[in-house]
Amino acid sequence: WKAFRFFDVAPINLNDADKSILEQGNVSCITASADQVFVGSPDGTLRLLNQSFKTVQSWKAHDSGALTTIRHIPHSSLLITLAEDLPNEPVLKVWALDRPDKKTGIPRCLCTVAVTNGRKPFPVSAFAVLRDLSQVAVGFANGAVTVVRGDFIHDRGTKQRTVLETDEPITGLEFREANVTTLFISTTSRISTLVISGKGQGQPARTLDEHGCAVGCLTKDLHSNDIIVARDDAVYAYNPRGRVASYAYEGPKKLTAMYKDYVLLVSPPKSMANAPTRSFGGGQADDLFSTSNFTILNPDLKLIAHTEALPSQVNALFSAWGQIYIVTLDGKVLRYTEKTFQQKLEVLYQREFFVLAINLAQKEKVDAVQQNLIFRKYGDYLYRKGDFDTAMQQYLRAIDNTEPSQIIRKFLDNQRIRNLIEYLEELHEHHKASSDHTTLLLNCYAKLKDVDKLEDFIKSPGDLKFDLDTAITMCRQGGYSDQAAFLARKHNEHGLVVDILIEDLKRYEEALAYIWRLEPEQAYDSLTKYGTVLLEHSEDTNQLFIDYFTGNFRPKKDAVVEQEVTTEQQQGGIGKMATSAVQNLAALIPLPYMSADVPRTPGGTKTTQQVIETTVEDEYVEYKVPKPRAAFSSFVDHPDEFILFLEACIASSGLQEEDKTDLYTTLFEMYLQIASKKTGDDKTKWESKARKLVEEQNVSNLTSIDLYREHCENARCSWGRRVVQCESSFCSLSLDAARISTISDGTTLVREQRGLYFDIFRSYTAANDTAGAIKALRKYGPEEPQLYPAALAYFTSTEEILSEASSELDSVLKKIDDDGLMAPLQVIQTLSQSKVATMGMVKTYLSRTIERERAEIASNRKLISSYRTDTAAKANEMETLASKPVSFSATRCSACGAPLDLPTVHFLCKHSFHERCLYVGAGDEDSDVECPKCANDNATVKAIKRAQEESADRHELFMDALGRSRDKFATVSEWFGRGVMGKATGVE
Structure with missing residues (x-):
């Protein structure tokens, strides 16, 4: 047993009159209810005392005899008293404390019963009563037990029966109420049970233990309903089936009681420890000043919650008002108050009994946060002692309420990599790991070269316990590309699988095979990304x-064959798989396209599903066929493959007209490109292909024409106006110039392809082609907004042009106004330079602009007023905080939520914290500490302020913004509002 002081003791100061009531000779028995103390005297007087032990009420309860027994019925106002006046029979009375007599004011006596003992004059040595007051058991020193049944409350008569007669004196009686009501009877040499009501009633008493106990050493635990017996060697617990527990605690016992789950023990003075009369309840009156020991045990935790030597013998032991009280023979009263749970913890922390603190917290059923705090403190203690493995076990138990960085830093500093791995794995199990934690865990695996653990980690079943992108990145960086590919495939990151196969592993055939087994949309992304490399x-x-x-793509399908493989054949990790493309792919990618393991059999073998590649194609999956032009860039430096691709696309059905143009033109150019690099018959072959393509199809792209012209010039050919003729055999080709297109149309087409929309518009205006200009404006205006200001100037240049374009003028002005292409002043200046423009043309535009400007001015004024009001309010608040006292009414810590206790830190933002919750460094000044709740917002404001002040000297930024702005004045106003033109001040 470990001894602590979990109770605070304080004497109750009594005046001489109150003290004399409790002195030896003036008191015969003492008991208590939840909020009253009852004292019986030898002359039959009953007194009711309050919490200060002052007499509230007293009356003569019995006319003759000493009042030796008092019992209060819990949760009621009923009180039972028993007086003895030998050789007469003891008299039992029932009192109603809440029903005073109208004449005397004393409580009403509901019933009076004389308890029989076969007319044998022996004193009462034990007493018990049921909670419903339906039965009372009285034990006598001659070994007899009498049970009284009846209606004590309404005084409707009672029946008495002697249920037990032994040769040994009765030392204790207790009822145990359940489905069967059992009376526990203790004598000096045995513990027995007797069924009073229920199944088994009427049967003789059954002996539970051949060892008895002294008077006052039998009581009942109200929480477990077990009977507690205190003997010199130990404390025992019994139920009707027998002994259920024993707690060795050597030493004589005089008195026992229960308080919550504590066992209260009073030991007699040493001079009385071996007195033969003690077992019968006797004592030595002349030993008034002999010391007694009072002990409070917690049997479940095997600890002594309190122990002390008392200067006098104990007369009574009871609990009331949630506290324990002892009354000594010399009339002194001691009060014992249990410490709070937190105070108990502090006592255990000081003595480094952390395991006991954990058991105490679990017994008290405190919340998980408090328990985790104890685990954390225990872990810190073990860490300081150098027991890193056990310390880590405690940190793991507290993982839900511990900042991971603190634990990680401890084990990083000591290079305890395996302990660190254990903690990081648990973080992932609890889904509390960040990407940094995943990175660190994978680094630890790599440092220890623990491939098995790495694979177990990434292959762990269930929900994803880590950041996938981080894990894949770390595996790739650490050289574990196979594992990275496994992760990517497991979580359907098909693009990453292809990335790893091509960029890291250089397994091009496997990558191509993998792409061929993807869904069409997924295959397209990888094919266009790595097409050049794969080609x-x-x-x-x-x-x-x-x-x-060509729309014929069908994902390939694989056959799966089950086969048994021994455990030895499966060892060796991912990196030792077969080298063929399909086998490698099967080793690192789950189904479909891998070998999928099932659990091992007891014999050391397991069934695998081996993927066998087949040429069988899956059912057709409908998908949107992309334009062939999207694949052109992949065939750079691969002209032969490109020509085959173009020819196959042209041969396919369902091509759109625009795709046909791209394909024929590109194929035509490729034929010419190949022909220019060949000589002799090869050159003639490719020229014939180009000539045949032109003869059969309309190839009218100007770029192709230019290329064709260049090819002809290189072959010393000459062009005619209507017919292209050439002396060489290749240039005997004749084409109608109308089929090729005019030079003007070709020029426009080239400019359009190159995005030179302004040049196209300007060519129309230079030729005074108003219709063409309007057409170009409608076609290219959405992509080239600056065409509208130019169109405004052109449409108002002459009367002829204005008459043709009058219908377009309003739409041009509206577009300029809606998109803010020109300021109103610029529009007026442009029109003022024209001699044909009138005010009527821009009346609608001007009225709309003026209305908008007025609305904006009104809105700005409201905004200015709002800012001024907010600024004044903030200024008043700052002045109040600086000059007037501030009251703080918070009762709970803003960080941990626990009730505030000293030392407490209050902030002017009305947040309050425990000082320990602020994590203030040892060297930090008070002025450096800021409210954690407001720190982020304050940091944001400070950062904005600092950025504004730093930009005050960056004149190039201001000039750049001014140069790019359409509204120069608005830009200057915006920068002025940022405070960058004022005097720079430091950020407080």
Whole structure:
């Protein structure tokens, strides 16, 4: 047993009159209810005392005999008294404390019963009563037990029966109420039970233990309903089936009682420890000043909550008002108050009994946060002692309420990598890990070269316990590309799988095979991204392009064959798989396209699903076929494959007209490009292909024409006006110039393809082609907004042009106004330079502009007023905080939510904290400490202020913004509002 002081003791100061009532000779028995103390005297007087132990009421309860027994019925106003006047029979009375007599004012006596003992003059040695007052048991020193049944409250008569007669004196009686009401009977040499009501009633008493106890050493635990027996060797607990627990505690016992889950023990003075009369309840009157020991035990935790030596013997032990009281023979009263749970913890912390603190917290059923705090303190203690493994176990138990960085820093500093791995793994199990934690865990695996653990981590079943992107990135950086590919495939990150196969592992055939098994939309992204690389390293890539862009793509399907593989064959990790493309892919990618493991059998084998590649294609999946032009960039430096791709696309059905133009023109250019690099018959072959394509199809792209012209000039050909003729055999080709298109249309087409929309518009205006200018404005205006200001000037240049474009003028002005392409003043200046423009043309535009400006001015004025009001309010608040006292009414810590206790820190923002919750450094000044709740907002404001002040000297930023702005004055006003033109001040 470990001894602590979990109770504070304080004597109650009594005046001489009150003290004399409790002195030896003036008191025969004492008991208590939840809020009253009852004192019986040898002359039969009953007194009711309050919490100050002052007499509230007294009356003569019995006319003759000493009042030796008092019992209060819990949760009621009923009181039972028993007086003895030998050789007469003891008299039992029932009192109603809430029903005073109208004449005397004393409580009304509801019933009076004389308890029989076969007319044998022996004193009462034990007493028990049921909670409903339906039965009373009285034990006598001659070994007899009498049970009295009846209606004591309404005095409707009672029946008495002697239920037990033994040769040993009765030392204790207790009722145990359940489905069966059992009376526990103790004598000096045994513990027995007797069924009073229920199944088994009428049967003889059954002996539970061949060892008895002294008078006053039997009581009942109200929480467990077990009977507690205190003997010299130990404290025992019994139920009707027998002994249920024993707690060794050596030493004589005189008195026992229960308080919550504590066992209260009073030991007699040493001079009485071996007195033969003690077992019968006797004592030595001349030993008034002999010391007694008072002990409070917590049997479940095996601790002594309090122990002390008393200067006098104990006369009574009871609990009331939530506290324990002891009355000594010399009339002194001691009060014992249990410490709070937190105070108990502090006592245990000081003596480093952390395991006991954990058990105490679990017994008290405190919340998980408080328990985790104890685990954390225990872990810190073990860490200081160098027991890192056990310390880590405590940190793991407190993981839900501990800042991970604090624990991680401890074990990083000591290079306890395995402990650190254990903690980081648990963080992921609790879904509390950040991307940094995942990174650190994977680094730890890599440092220890623990591939097995790495694979177990990434292959862990259930929900994802880590940041996927971080895990994949770290695996790739650490050289574990196979594991990274596994993770990516497991979580359907198909693009990452292809990235890893191509960029990290250089397994181009596997990458192509993987792409061929994806859904069409997923395959498209990877194919366009890595098409050039795959064309360089895999001959089958071009066929994949052709199938996909001709609408014939079907994901490949694999056959799965189950086979048994021994455990030894499966060892060796991901990196030792077979080298073939399909086998490698199967090793690192789950189904469909991997070998999927099932649990091992007891014999050391397990069934695997081995993927066997087949040429069987899956059912057709409908998808949107992209334009062939999207694949053109992938064929750079691969002209032969490109020509095959173009020819296959042209041969396919369902091509749109615009796609046909792209394909024929591009194929035509490729034929010419190949022909220019060849000589002799090869050159003639490719020229024939180009000539045949032109003869059969309309290739009218100016770029192709230029290329064709360049090719002809290089071959020393000459062009005619209507017919293109050439002396060489290739240039015998004749084309109608109308089929090719005019030079003007070609020029426009080139400019359009190059995005030179302004040049197209200017060419129309230079030729005074108003209709063409209007057409160009409508076509290119949405993409080139600056065409509208130019159109405004052009449409108002002459009367002829204005008459043609009058219907377009209003729409041009509206577009300029809606998109803010010109300021109103600029519009007026532009029109003022024209001799044909009138005010009527811009009347609608001007009225709309003026109304908008007025509305904006009104809105700005309201905004200015609002800012002024807010500024004045903030200024008043600052002045109040600086000059007037501030009251703080918070009762709970803003950080932990617990009730505030000293030392407490209050902030002017009305947030209050425990000083320990602020994490203030040892060297921090009070002025450096700021409210954690407001710190983020304050930091944001400070950062904005600092950025504004720093930009005050960055004149190039202001000039750049001014140069790019359409409204110069608005830009100057905005920068002025930021405070960058005022005097720079430091950020407080």
